[in-house]
Amino acid sequence: MEPGATASDTGDRGGLRAALGGLTTRGRSFFAAGIAAAVCAYVLGQADLLRVGMLLAVLPLVCVGVLYRTRYRVAGSRRLSPSRVPAGSEARVHLRMDNVSRLPTGLLMLQDHVPYVLGPRPRFVLDRVEAGGRREVSYRVRSDLRGRYPLGPLQLRLSDPFGMCELTRSFSAHDTLTVIPRTEPLPPVRLAGATAGYGDGRQRSLSLAGEDDVIPRGYRHGDDLRRVHWRSTARYGELMVRREEQPQRARCTVLLDTRRLAYQGAGPDSAFEWAVSGAASALVHMLERGFSVRLLTDTGSSVPDQGADGFAGSSQESADAAGLMMDTLAVVDHSDGAGLSRAHDVLRGGSEGLLVAFLGDLDEEQTAVACRMRQRSGAAVAFVLDSSGWFQDDGEPPARVRDRLRQLRESGWNALAVPAGVALPDLWQQAAQQRTDSGVSEGSAGFSGGWS
Helix, strand or coil, X not given: CCCCCCHHHHHHHXXXXXXXXXXXXXXXXXXXXXXXXXXXXXXXXXXXXXXXXXXXXHHHHHHHHHHHHHHHHEEEEEEEECCEEECCCEEEEEEEEEXXXXXXXXXXXXXXXXXXXXXXXXXXXXXXXXXXXXXXXXXXXXXXXXXXXXXXCEEEEEECCCCCEEEEEECCCCEEEEEECCCCCCCCCCCCCCCCCXXXXXXXCCCCCHHHHHCCEECCCCCCHHHECHHHHHHHCCCEECCXXXXXXXXXXXXXXCEHHHCCCCCCCCHHHHHHHHHXXXXXXXXXXXXXXEEEECCCCEECCXXXXXXXXXXXXXXXXXXXXXXXXXXXXXXXXXXXXXXXXHCCCCCCCEEEEEECCCCHHHHHXXXXXXXXXXXXXXXXXXXXCCCCCCCCCCHHHHHHHHHHHHCCCEEEEECCCCCHHHHHHHHHHHHHHHCCCCHHHCCCCCCC
């Protein structure tokens, strides 16, 4: 930094040097021709030629100065619609450019940076934006792979009407597109093990304080006087209010096995992606029917991790939790764990409601852990994948998988094998048929009611 120069002066000088570097071939040629004409005019003593040379040399510099000032007078913004889409669906990105200067702009070229999986890099050309005007353009993005993808930065290239100079400005704002797993609508079948979400289910619990909630309590400041229990007030000699009994939403835990050793293959058609998509479909299906749902993985992580024992409570909490769970499934990857013991520890026992599990390859030890999980849930349905071959064309699972299914069913699971290419709605329907064929009654399931 030179003595007496400020930081802003140095930045301006650096910016001007960068602006001079934006001269096009035409601008450099004009500047060089002007300098040459000026030198020749000085040698030959031709004043008219000197004026021509000065015009040729100054014109590119004027264009540089105008563009250097203009690029900070153009504002850009981006808007996603929507910001969360299922895999294979399209989202639209809206770009808006505002000219906040008092002068019209020249040629504008827009370029937005997007990951290659979302499609080609979008480029737009805007001819001219008047003073105080705006322009809006849009493009579509699509991905068959779930994940979180950054969009930006937006780059703006300005060009003067004479084509002497081109300057580029990058906006710092970024946006994120979340591609969640595909979900399939599931049929409203009735399976042993789940009550309806609210009042028509037979499993209820009292709000807040449990069984003592039915006993009137002493009046507290702020209590509604309409809740005063006059009989108890006369008996105890002080104001007593009723504690109202409220039904609690039935619970459902969706367990996703993410162990790396439990799956083979990769890509949108792999067994692991089928399990992720299946878990997402089950979550959406149960939430739509009023259940309080949580997502659990083999690592023991639970989403949501707050609320009533990890389950969403009110409707607003359920909506927020649904978005959180889908965002989690958008980026979930294989874990390095070897077992399901951590997930087993999360299931505290007996009051966890319905358990829907999507399991990969199971060995003898992990099958035993899964069997113990059944004892810690009201009812359990398992979709077991064998990714080593996704079964043969005859649809019959290998003997090892059949043995695992038999052990799970003997422990109380409603277990089904998942062959390659089968749709989850078909398996969902098959699970209901399996209960009917096996003669399992609702009373013997340990958790009465049904999925509806």
